[in-house]
Amino acid sequence: MDLGADDVQPIKVDSLHAKASPMPNGAGEAFQTEMQRAATYLVPKRGTYDLGDLVDRANETFSPEVRGVIGAVANEEYVNAGRCFAFGLFTASGYHCCRAVEAVLREYFRLFTGKAIKGTEQWGEMIGGLEKCSGSLIPEPKTLGHIRHVKDFDRNPLSHVRAVLDETDADILLAASKVAITAMAAEIHKKHLTGAPVLELVKADGSA
Structure with missing residues (x-):
């Protein structure tokens, strides 16, 4: 009826x-x-996402293996990205997506290049260093392409004060950051570059 x-x-x-x-x-x-x-909120459904997952468990879009590799910082940032997306804070969601990618990128860079993480490295600097790797530990060009895509089309534009994302923009970035993070995690796991969850060096780093 x-x-x-x-x-x-x-x-x-x-x-x-x-x-x-x-x-x-x-x-x-x-x-x-x-x-x-009491303040009450009506949170609309976002696409095909489960609302409960978006608000509290966005990182469960990653497999358990990936969540174990990327560490606490990236997991927390992606959860925050999902929560912001659910509540319509689309630009904030984009920021958290980029922070999640950067958290994994810093450790990915350290593991492949052998260089210590200072916490001040720029994305371009890290991507450039990864592209210069040689020998048996060479990052996959496809993975570097995913990272560069997020950098050029999302992270860099978001660094401008007046940058604003709408729902479509934020949804695309959620997907793009997931792809970049998953690709890096798969390489880290495949090459056995670490025997413990990564990002131990940057868990307390507010810049990650």
């Missing part, structure tokens, strides 16, 4: 209170007062 506009009625706190079980010692009145002052 289709419902017209006249069939949909707003939910009132009074009606909820009337239908609820009796509360002792004036607790019902206190509850009603609190509910009238």
